[in-house]
Amino acid sequence: MQACNRAILERMQSPVALIPQLAAHLIAAGGKRLRPLLTLASARLCGYEAGPDHQRHVGLAACVEFIHTATLLHDDVVDESTLRRGLESANALFGNKASVLVGDFLFARSFQLMTADGSLQVMAILSDASATIAEGEVLQMTTQNDLSTPVERYLEVIHGKTAALFAAACRVGAVVAGKGKKEESALEIFGTNLGMAFQLVDDALDYAADQQVLGKTVGDDLREGKITLPVLAAYAAGSDEDKKFWERVIEASDQEESDLDHALKLITQTGAIKATLDKAAEYAEAAVKALEIFPDSELKDLLARTVLYTVHRAH
Template structure:
């Protein structure tokens, strides 16, 4: 690389560091997704094959490596984290009536809503079996708490969705529960089984929480200002599904009566017409809503990197810092 040329953010370093353990996680996922009920492994395999960077389990593995953990617990817990995430995606797509996931047809479009919900429940059950196998009551508590918080976030979003009166504070509560809680738990369980101090555990959790918030806010911006390839679903899904996200919260607060009437028609009345997505994007740009959402994501990204300060120096810490830059760079 020429001197002065900016380095492109990547999670390649993180992936390489945990590649050996990640292979074991994938094998564990395949074995635990098995069932004599044919539909369960069929849907599970479809989701596993559909891609995704597996960032959450990689974080669990990276922190285990950082603290020199020796054993099998981190592999099982990383698989738990991925199962919890996959179950959430299955349930989310049903609730949101999404047609696409990671650039492919959502499972509910191929197998129906009932099968998607029930297979999600099966994966959650399998994840709790693995948590018990690890033998750490505290790790079990961390992930069980995250599971409950995620469900609370789903219900909270039902209240906030399609309500143009949703505030920034209310929306941040939703994504802290729905998205950031699992990131935080994924980062906290490894220092727990490695028997690190409460302070170290708190730092890891803070990193995960702020990374998760940054990640979601970037997704919010991408839904109006990105591409289907970057997002892994159709651009404009949030508008079509009536979702109030942070860019919309900002645009509503800054727009005039005509603008608010437009958002109300699209989001509360589910009356989305041809050309509305383009108009929505124009409003978000005019009011600075997209730019300010990205700025908020950068703030959380900076906070995530700051949380790494008390942790051991080395290649793992560097890779975790670069993972933050990667998440932000998807939209800048």
């Protein structure tokens, strides 16, 4: 991870001073570095021997983080977010234009890292994931403010915008290590299910977390009219009066200052958070099961504990 962080800092540099300044605001703010960790751990799990001349996994882990960071910069502009990782978001600090353009720069850097790796298979996996992320974000935009969205469509959204990159981050680890389809497939399934669990918990936290712990504004999803499982579950289980409330605040975007508190109350009363976390636990179980093909090791245990961390960060 230290080598990966060095690679990230090195490759975000540019003679255009605003680029590293803005990128550093988000990247240096920390974050969990979960996606690059998955690439590094997956490669080592598959027997990749790191050394001075064997650093492919490090470059690709940095690549994965750049793809993720680029999407965060763009997402915050689209969502008009003001907080990210507990700090002012880049768009709030530097403006929308700079955030979009630096996001573009980081996407371009990620493709430079892919080409430097030299594997067409790796490039196909990561470029496909990049396209899927964009599709997921657009699909989410089309479901916004629509309470008739089926749960299946919501799951399709989070698969695109989150789980696809988790899956790719894990799968390239197997490719770098020269493993076959069996290991590739297992790690792709692991990453997909971990990503689904991660986003479900993230959506639950938007209605259940302390803002300082969450690192972003609680209730952002409500204000933006985003359709997430906590809202769909609360709407489905609510009374006629409750449904009218959700239709006003989500579909009509007619919101008052007290609406967030009432929304939190309804979500608690209907057990919507529990339903969301239960669904996340199902995906987490499937993620851990996918690792069964690998022999027991410290790295396998690390990846299993990463799943547990993901689902229990809500508590």
